Amino acid sequence: MTPSKPWQNLTPEAAELLCSQVAFPDSGEGLIAAIAQEASSGKILMIAWMNRAALTQTLISGRVCYWSRSRQKLWRKGDESGHIQRLVSLRLDCDRDALLLQVEQTGAACHTGRHNCFFYAPTAKGWEIESD
DSSP states (O other), X not given: OOOSSOOOOOOHHHHHHHHHTSOOHHHHTSOEEEEXXXXXXXXXXXXXXXXXXXXXXXXXXXXXXXXXXXXXXXXXXXXXXXOOEEEEEEEEOTXXXXXXXXXXXXXXXXXXSSSSSOOEEEETTEEEEOOO
């Protein structure tokens, strides 16, 4: 997926229109999967969750915002760590219930300090950390 142009921040009205076309569960109040992919390398960085408010903020600001299930609040990636994700491109899947975000990642994407969250590989001894 190659973006045709850099992300252009949207107006609140345009963001609301797009959000209204997403299949958020629970009468529009639920969460959908949001997969973050590094735009420059194509590597999958992480998976998180978005509600309507998180997607709206992301569309308007260009800074990726998620819903933190553990903290039960909006979480703008990088506000605490400085590891910011800027939106480059966005795609909605065929069922309209999952997002693929191409991002420009500053710093580590994973809370462990690794570049991405997918570093455990299966072995005969169990899941082991694979080198980056």
